[in-house]
Structures are given as C-alpha cells and as structure tokens.
Amino acid sequence: MIFLDAAATTPVRREVLEAMWPYLTGDFGNPSSHHSLGESAATALAGARTATAKSLNCRPAEVTFTSGGTEADNLAVKGIALARQAADQALNRVVISAVEHPAVEESARYLERFHGFAVDTVPVDGYGQVTPAALAAVLRRETALVSVMYANNEVGTVQPIRELAALCREKGIPFHTDAVQAAGWLPLDTKILGVDAMSISGHKLGAPKGNGALFVRSRTRVEPLLHGGGQERGRRSGTENVAGAVALATALALVRPGQEHVEALRDDFIREVLAGVPGAHLTGHPAERLPSVASFCFPGTSGESVLLELERQGVVCSSGSACAAGSDAASPVLLAMGIPSDVAQTAVRFSFDASVTAAELHEAAAAVRHAVDSVQTLGIR
Template identity: 65%
Template sequence: MIYLDNAATTPVRREALEAMWPFLAGSFGNPSSHHRVGEAAAAALLGARRSVAASLGCRPGDVVFTSGGTEADNLAVKGLALGARPENSTGGHIVTTALEHEAVLESCDYLRRRHGFEITVLPTDTEGRVSVASLDDAIRAETTLVSVHYANNEVGTVQPIALLAEVARAARVPFHTDAVQAGGWLPLEVNALGVDALSLSGHKLGAPPGVGALFVRGRLPLEPVLHGGGQERGRRSGTENVAGAVAFATALRLSTEDRAESARRTSELRDAFIATVLQQTPSARLTGHPTERLPGTASFVFPGTSGEAVLLELEQRGIVCSSGSACAAGSDEASHVLTGMGVSEEVARTAVRFTLAATTTAEDAAEAAASVRAAVAAVRGLGA
C-alpha cells in the first residue's frame, strides 16, 4: 500500500507515542487534583503548554488544548465573535471565505441563525486565493471577526495570511486562521503571521486523533463553548487530556524542527508527481494554485469520469488517496471548495486528492502517477 491521504490523517510518530505512554500507564492523575499523582499530571500539562508556546512563539497562557481542529475552530469563531459583543446586545459581523472547513462555516452559520450575526463570504479566484483588497472592502465598523484558513484542506492553496491579517489589524478586528493543514509544512510563528487566533489538530502532524490546540491572544475576550469546571483558564472546561497534550506538543516540536527540509524535499516530489500525472493523463486538470500550495498536496479533477470510481481503481492498485475532505466523506454533494472556485458541480465530482508525507519516496510517487493513468483509463472503459 502507498498511503497518499496524509491531509486526512497521519501516522502517529513513535516519539509522540513514547512521550504520552507514561501518562496513560503510570502518571494518570487528574491535573486538577491536589495530590502527588495529580500534581505530576499538572506538571506534564504545563510542560506541554510551554512546548507548544515555544513552537508558536507565543505565551503559554495563550495556548488552549482542545479535542482537535474542529473544536479549536468552533471555540475561535464562536468564542471570539460572542466574546467581543457587549452583554445583552445582538448582531455582529463576521468575514470569512466560501472555501473554509465545515467547522468554520457551520460555526458562522450557527451565529447567523441563533445570534443575528451577518456573514460576509469573500470570493476567491479560480486558484482559491483571497485578495487583500476584497477583505479591505468587506470590513466595516461592526465587524467583530475575520476568519480565513491558512491553507486549504482539499486543493492545498496557501493564503497570504500575513497580508490579510495586516488589513484586519489596521481595522482593529481580531483575525483567526484555521492552520490545521499548515501544521508541519508552513511557518506557524503567530507574531510573524500577525494573527490573533490559530487552530491546530494533532492527527495532522503525527499525534493521535482527539487532541488539538487553539492559540488565542489572552487580551481578547473569549466566550467558552464548553462550560463546566473552568479548566484552561476558564476558556475550555473539561478534564484535560494530559497524554494527548504531551503527544501533541512532541509532534508539533518535531514537525517544526523538521519543517524546512521536509517542505523543500516534499515540494520537489509533489511537483514531479504533478508534472507526470498531467503529462501521462491528458484529461487531468490540476486544482488549486500552481505554486502557492502545500508541499504535500496534489489535487486534480478528471472530467468525464467519476472521482469515486477512480479512487476505487487506485485502491485496487494499492494507492490510497481521497476525493477531498475526509470530513465530507460519503456525501453526494460536489465539493464546496471546488464550486467556490468556479468549478462546475459535474466536474467537481471527479476530484481526487493526493497528499504526500515527508516519508513518501520518489518510487512511491512514480508508481502512484502510473496508477493514475491506468485508473482513469479503466474508468473511461479504455482498458488499463
């Protein structure tokens, strides 16, 4: 098997497993408990928080551990939007894009339906990029939040986050970015990016599923999504996942240390893979920005085929990939990302996404490219 669905989830790093094991088997205490076992867990949690803060270039108190990227996005969008609104007031205004992950889009829709927020959805070009000018035009006096993803989970397009955040900062509007797909591939120093909140998910960068983090500047009022015992400085109640936090911090640290070389090597492999697919499979069309894209992401549409049928043919040949976001798996609807970029629904249903890892070899990529040609030909009924 050649696994090329790393945007959906990654293998857990051995170092992350080894780091978390003691807090599953031995130091299993509740970090809120005031005894020796609990204090050991609390110390480990603090160490993980400091490690994440070092990777992001922020204060430890600005790190909130969550159950993953979806919760981090929900807490950022709902928490910042509601936290910025004066008590007993209604309405508000959020600016986002049509290409966001469902966690952001559904949070915005909830705020529209239940709390009277207006939502401005920025257009993108055919390659999935947001223009700085369009954001500048969209912000108004009552805007309470801007949320734009760092890199798209389906086509891999990278947004000019620092420039977009600068526009929001000039208007004194908090800026959140969903950086779940950027972890391990792109710089995450929050001050250099200029963002006020940034979401990450552990299982995208070598930690186990079920843990993530939100960076949010402590000066910003944040309404909790989960209420209860007041853990995470009152911003996210619930007994902390100490083992998960330790694994997450370890995986983030390692991926940050490896990032530059991994990104360089994987980008070269990705470009070779894309070139081979486009050359050998004439019907293939690359989606997303040709250069401003995640190092490991190569996404295509194959007009005249079925994306699901191509996936089945590829899996029979030992190539594991996807048709887009794993969060929308099983849906008959065309990708909202592709249609938001102007791709027709019919063509969008032919999408296939390949996401490489730093461990993907040139031989793996070459075999996958050859399998794409055979799979598309088989689906077209031309024979493999």
C-alpha cells in the same frame, strides 16, 4: 499500500507514543487533583503548554488545549464573536472565506441562526485564494471577527495570511486562521503571522486523533463553549487530556523546517499525472500551495470510481475533504473556485507526509493513468 491521504490523518509517530505513554499508564492522575499523582499530571500539562507555546512563538497562557481542530475552530469563531458582541451589540457580522473548512463555516452559520449575526463570505479567485482587496471590500464597522484558513485542505492553496491579518489589525478586527493543514509544513510563528487566533490539530502531525490547540492572543476575549470547572483558564472546562497535550507538543517539536524535497517530489508527481492523463487539470494555486497536496480533476470520469480503482491497485487517496462525511455532492471549495459541478465531481486529492518517496509517487502516477483509463473505458460516471 501507498498511502496518499495524509491530509485526512497521519500515522502516530513512535516518539509521540513514547512521550505520551506514561500519562496513559502509571502517571494517570487528574491535573486538578492536589496529591502526588495529580501534581505529576499538572507538571506534564504545564510542560506541554510551554513546549506548544514555543512552537507557536507565543506565551503559554495563550494556548488552550482542545479535542482537535474542529473544537478549536468552534471556540475561536463562536467564542470571539460572542464575546465581542457582548461588549458591543453593534458587532454582529462575521467574515469567512468561500473555501473554509466546515468547522469554521458551520460555526459561522450557527451564529447566524441563533445569535443574529450576518455572515459575509469573501470570494476567492480561480486558484482558491483570497486577495486583500477582496477582504477589504466586505469589512464593515459591525464586523466582529474574520476567519480565513491558512492552507486549504482540499486543493492545498496557501492564503496570504500576513497581509490579511495586517489589514484586519489596522481596522481593529480580530483575525483567526485555521492552520490545521498548514501545521507541519508552513511557519506557525504567531507573531510573524500577526493572527489573533490560530487552530491546530495533532493527528495531522503524527499525534493521535482527539487533541488540538487554539492560540488566542492576550487580551482577546473569548466566550467559552464548554462550562464547568474552569480549566484552561476558563476557556475550556473539562478534565484535561494530559497524554493528548503531551502528544501534540511532542509532534510539534518534531517538525523540521524546510520541506523542499517533498515539494520537488510533489512537482514531479504533478508533471507525471498531467502528462499521462489527457484532459487532467491541477486544482489550486500552481505555486502557492502546500508541499504535501496535489489535487486534480479528471473530466469524463467519476472521482469515486477512480478512487476505487486506485485502491484496487494499492494507492489510497481521497476525493476531497474527509470531513464531508457521507456527501457525494460536488465540493463547495471547487465550486467557489469556478469549477463546474460536473467537473468538480471528478476531483481526486493526493496528499502525503515527509516520508513519501520518489518511487512511491512514480508508481502512484502510473496507477492514476491506468485508473483513469479503466474508468473511461468502462464509461463509468
């Protein structure tokens, strides 16, 4: 099997398993307990927080551990907007881009339905990018929060986060970015990026599913979503997942800068697919994109049928976001980029981790050619 769906999840790294194993076995204590087992867990949790903060270039107190990227996004969008509204009732608008992950978009819609917020959506260009000018056009005195993802999970387009964050900082508006797909590929230095909040998830980095973190800059108020014992400095109550925190910190520390070899392999794969499949076109920005994502539309086919044929040939990939469970509708991301609905439904996404080889991608490109030919020959829509 050639696994090209790493944007959905990645295998757990051996180093991560070894680091977290003690906290799943002998060192199983609750970090809030005042005995030796609890103190050992608390020490491990503090170490994981310090290590995660080092990877993000922030203070340990600015890191809140969560159950994953979805919870981190919810806490950022709802928590910051509600805290801002509580301080000033006039702050009743949130801004998101037209290509956000559902965790961000649905959080914004929740605020709209139950807390009287208006949601302003920033349009994107044909490559899926938000320009500073487009963002500036929707900002208002009443804007409580802006959330624009770092890199898109479906097409791989990278946003100009530093410029967007700087624009919001000038206006005194907190800026959050969903960096779940960017983590492991793009710089996560929160000081350089200038963001006020940033979400990450461990299972995109070689950690198990069910752990993540939210960076929130000091003095940024957050209303908690989970209430209880006041863990995580009151931002996220509940007994902490010590093993998960250790796993996330370990996975982040294993990230190595520079992914030029993967980028080169991706570009070769794109060229092979476009040369081998007449009518195919790349979606997302041709240059400002993740090294790990190549997404295409194959007009005249069914994306799901192409996927099934590819899996029959031993290539596992995706038709888009793994988070749109059970949906066969055209991708809102592709529609926002101006791609017609019938073409958007032919989309296929290939995403890979740093272990991918040239031979695997060459074989996958040949499989794509054969899969599309088979689907078109059979006339499957």
